[in-house]
Amino acid sequence: MIFQVIWFILWGVLWAVFFMLDGFDFGAGMLHGFIAKNEAEKRTVLNIIGPVWNGNEVWLITAGGATFAAFPTTYALMFSYLYTALLLLLFSLILRGVAIEFRGKAEGAGWRKGWDVAFFLGSFLPALLLGVAFGNIFAGLPMDAEGYHGSLLTLLNPYGLLTGILFVLLFLVHGALWVALKGTGDLEMRAGKAANGIWYILLPVAAVFLVYTAFATKLYANYMKAPALLALPAIAVFSLLAVKFLSFKGAYLKAFFASCATIVMVTFTGVAGLYPNLIPSNISPAHSLTIFNSSSSVYTLRIMTAVAVVFVPIVILYQIWVYRVFRHKEAAGKETY
Amino acid sequence: MDAVALSRLQFAVTSMFHFIFVPLTLGLSIMVAWMESRHLRTGDVLYLRMAKFWGKLFLINFALGIVTGITMEFQFGMNWAEYSKYVGDVFGAPLAIEATVAFFLESTFIGLWVFGWEKVSPKVHALSIWLVAIATNLSALWILLANGWMQHPVGYVLRNNRAExxxxTAVLTNPYGWLKFLHTTLSGYVVAAFFVMGISAWHLLRKSRTGFFKRSFRMAAWFGLASSLLLFIVGDFHAAEVAKTQPAKFAAMESVWQTEKGAPYNLVVIPDVAKERNAVKALRVPGMLSFLAYHDPDATIKGLTEFPKDLRPPVLATFLSFRAMIILGLFFIVLSFAAVIISKKDRLEASPRFLKLMLFALPLPYIAGQLGWVVAEVGRQPWIVYDVLKTSDAVSRTVSPMQVWVSLIGFTLIYGLLAVVDIYLLAKTARKGPEPELSVVGAVQTGQEV
Incomplete structure (x- = not known):
């Protein structure tokens, strides 16, 4: 019992940290073509995420791996039911990785332009797709004893799309703040402006999301049972307001941390509402995938817990250290990427 | 084609493509780390330039290894849901541990290495590439322990309709997994050694930057000789482990049809699968096969006819791949031995024919590695987990052949495009050669004259 709950919490944490970290890479990738006006600035944006994006993406791999090891049935059904959506996610992640690494390795305007488009798509599509996927997980999938009764189009329902847009906007603000924090001169100014501007779209979308969630999902049922959980969405809303307050003042580091808190708390809000489901069924509640009916054996969960307790803190420590090494603003236009 | 055949084809395409990049990463990371350490110790800037040049090629290759690796993790769930459900309790653990223990380390410190030349001390910088090299090899260990479990499942029971x-500890110490790990990583070192020797040979043939490339060549020659020798020894133990744990695969590898005590080794064999016999057998070494398999010339080797037809792997593909791999493996020892001698005598520039040979030998270790995987995976059929779960029962039930067609075509197109771009970039970078001495950053930090 207790191990399933531990892994449910860890599962939520892995996703939250992934969104918090790779979220700004996605945001920077989406904004790249709009806030960087010349080749030097474009390189700067790439160099700003360059040292860390690889390590950030591994949180996704680990979230996937943890799902496999701790909840194999959920992993198997989720990945096969959402086959085409995940295929698109894979293709866009491949595109992004290759774009970042290859863009600077040859000359020519056409070469660079091509990779710029790939970088945009490879950042925008994962943000959107992950949002759509999580919106549908929150709302539940049409599954019963016979399996899954949906397709890619089923996922593109209004609530799924709304969540997708929410993710895109969250990451846009997040990425803009990161570029403002790390960039200098005009780039910093434009990124700051972008963060402030996009926030005005994010706020109403987030408000609609919170209200629509009451109708489209059963997430709030847990909040009725345990009102203390309401602290999670409350912190999310408070941090979202703080983002604007701080970035308006130009305090980009604090604004960025507020944005981190927003993303983490939005994720937790959804995950806490799901409990004990990992993927609810919206046609036959008995066929929901829960942390109890889809988990690994207690033996496996115990071993994985030991591994996580030892190694996840080590990972966090050396990642923080690397972030500290690169804590300074990025000098403009260097040729590393 | 049905969903099983299509999913198998897709897994073959994506894993073989992934494995174009992995072996070079395994070996070249160690060589680059070694070069950087040599620079630290000797202060010789040539080593630093070597680390930078080969490091650039390493990075181009590394990028594709990473992105194609994500596909592998996703596919177990996407295409092989029944497999994931049935064995996830055992198989998921090493994959998750790989991400936590190795992949994080590798991906975090590669960023530090690429961007940290002026941010951290030379020692910490060298440490970061060593951590990348260790993590890459550690990553291979967990993946191959997972694969070793599919080959020779241990430490589980069947209950609750699945393997638990x-x-x-048994999964962790599975000899099959460890032999596979040693065999695979060593083969990666051979790939890297021949990669460095091949590109160096190209430059030496053109008499460009001879000092730089002679030293690179010599380092790779030693690395190649040590690895190819060890590879062959480990390979022998690995084959013996196969004989013990997967007799049907071993019989197919050697095309042995009838059970035989004190089985001979025939240097020339042409299998006739339809008639369940070998059409040609020649140049026999008595008792040799029994000796190779069990280290006892009188041991009994089980023939394929002992196994029901539906439990035999495809013989021809397994047999031919295995033979070709062995021949290539021997060839690598001979070539790297010659490479050590010739470079030691400083006769490289005077041996253009040998240099040409080394240039054309560059792709061969890649091919040998792919053949090895054909033996391992085709030879395991019809099982996905040996003696536990059949491949035909492992595929996702809700995924239609149409969906797999779409993804298979998508992967083929995208990967094809990536291959073209990657080869273009590697060739361009390799041809351009190292940066001129004056632009080498970092030399200043160690106080060396440039």
Whole structure:
């Protein structure tokens, strides 16, 4: 019992940290073509995420791996039911990785332009797709004893799309703040402006999301049972307001941390509402995938817990250290990427 | 084609493509780390330039290894849901541990290495590439322990309609997995050695930057000789482990049809699968096969006819791949031995024919590695987990052949495009050669004259 709950919490944490970290890479990738006006600035944006994006993406791999090891049935059904959506996610992640690494390795305007488009798509599509996927997980999938009764189009329902847009906007603000924090001169100014501007779209979308969630999902049922959980969405809303307050003042580091808190708390809000489901069924509640009916054996969960307790803190420590090494603003236009 | 055949084809395409990049990463990371350490110790800037040049090629290759690796993790769930459900309790653990213990380390410190030349001390910088090299090889260990479990499942019981882990230590110490790990990583070192020798040979043939490339060549020659020798020894133990644990695969590898005590080794064999016999057998070494398999010339080798037809792997593909791999493996020892001698005598520039040979030998270790995987995976059929789960029962039930067609075509197109771009970039970078001495950053930090 207790191990399933531990892994449910860890599962939520892995996703939250992934969104918090790779979220700004996605945001920077989406904004790249709009806030960087010349080749030097474009390189700067790439160099700003360059040292860390690889390590950030591994949180996704680990979230996937943890799902496999701790909840194999959920992993198997989720990945096969959402086959085409995940295929698109894979293709866009491949595109992004290759774009970042290859863009600077040859000359020519056409070469660079091509990779710029790939970088945009490879950042925008994962943000959107992950949002759509999580919106549908929150709302539940049409599954019963016979399996899954949906397709890619089923996922593109209004609530799924709304969540997708929410993710895109969250990451846009997040990425803009990161570029403002790390960039200098005009780039910093434009990124700051972008963060402030996009926030005005994010706020109403987030408000609609919170209200629509009451109708489209059963997430709030847990909040009725345990009102203390309401602290999670409350912190999310408070941090979202703080983002604007701080970035308006130009305090980009604090604004960025507020944005981190927003993303983490939005994720937790959804995950806490799901409990004990990992993927609810919206046609036959008995066929929901829960942390109890889809988990690994207690033996496996115990071993994985030991591994996580030892190694996840080590990972966090050396990642923080690397972030500290690169804590300074990025000098403009260097040729590393 | 049905969903099983299509999913198998897709897994073959994506894993073989992934494995174009992995072996070079395994070996070249160690060589680059070694070069950087040599620079630290000797202060010789040539080593630093070597680390930078080969490091650039390493990075181009590394990028594709990473992105194609994500596909592998996703596919177990996407295409092989029944497999994931049935064995996830055991198989998921090493994959998750790989991400936590190795992949994080590798991906975090590669960023530090690429961007940290002026941010951290030369020692910490060298440490970061060593951590990348260790993490890459550690990553291979966990993946191959997972694969080793599919080959020779241990430490589990069948209950609750699935395989459940009961002995993690057994999974961790599975000899099959460890032999596979040693065999695979060593083969990666051979790939890297021949990669460096091949590109160096190209430059030496053109008499460009001879000092730089002679030293690179010599380092790779030693690395190649040590690895190819060890590879062959480990390979022998690995084959013996196969004989013990997967007799049907071993019989197919050697095309042995009838059970035989004191089985001979025939240097020339042409299998006739339809008639369940070998059409040609020649140049026999008595008792040799029994000796190779069990280190006892009188041991009994089980023939393919002992196994029901539906439990035999495809013989021809397994047999031919295995033979070709062995021949290539021997060839690598001979070539790297010659490479050591010739470079030691400083006769490289005077041996253009040998240099040409080394240039054309560059792709061969890649091919040998792919053949090895054909033996391992085709030879395991019809099982996905040996003696536990059939491949035909492992595929996702809700995924239609149409969906797999779409993804298979998508992967083929995208990967094809990536291959073209990657080869273009590697060739361009390799041809351009190292940066001129004056632009080498970092030399200043160690106080060396440039």
């Amino acid at each position: 882990m009961v002995d993690f």
